Amino acid sequence: MNEIFKRRSIRKYQSKPVEKEKINELLHAAMAAPSAGNEQPWHYIVIDDRNILNNIANTHPHAAMLKEAPVAILVCADLTKEKYEGFWVQDLSASTQNILLEAVSLGLGTVWVGVYPNENRVNEIVKIFGLPSNIIPFSIVAVGYPDEYKDEADRYDEDRVHYNKW
Template sequence: MQEIFKRRSIRKYQSKPVEKEKIDELLRAAMAAPSAGNEQPWHYIVIDDRNILNNIANTHPHAAMLKEAPVGILVCGDLTKEKYEGFWVQDLSAATQNMLLQAVSLGLGTVWIGVYPNETRVNELIKMFNLPANIIPFSIVAVGYPDEYKDEVDRFDASRIHYNKW
């Protein structure tokens, strides 16, 4: 539970680079996510090129933090891996969340930058990365050493829980 409560959206980063071993740990965590029929429909593009990160930040209306983040990870869905139509979205959501939680344990800060289902964002990233027709950009995770601190949050709300009926 500690990583869950400590996980916060971090939008300010130190200029310190993130070690490849830590990026690999994030990707291992992502690929450990459950997926419908074990289809594992994911691909990842690790972005550490400052020009590309800045370009994404300039075209995506909610990605300004990529101008500071040393790494971005583009999470993509592979429709050729799809066993159960549409469930790739849930699979990639679980994979993205796994990365966010693992980052906490590694002393890293992250923020989930939404891409799919916004067609404009999807199409811009398809063009930017020259993605094949079967690959759909889903999210971007900004990654770096945090340059801001946010208190832990417990968002438990008993009024949102229902048993056996509404």
């Protein structure tokens, strides 16, 4: 539970680069996510090119933090891997969350930047990366050493819990 409560959206980063070993650990965590029928419909693009990060920040209305982040991970769906149509959204959500939680354990800060299902955002990311038609960009995770700190958050609300019926 420690990583779950410590995970917060971090949008300010130190200029310190993130070690390749830590990026590799994030990717291992991402690919450990559950998926419908074990289809594992994911691909990842690690982005550490400052020009590309800035380009995304300039085209995506909620990605300004990429101008500071030393690295980001683009999480994509491969529709040719789909066994159960449409469930890739859940699969990639779990994969993205795994990245966020593993980052906490590594002392990194992250924020989930949504791409899918916004058609304009999807199209911009497809253009920037030259993605083939079977690859759908789902999310971008900004990654870096945090330059802001937020208190842990326990958002439990008993009023939202129901047993056996509404």
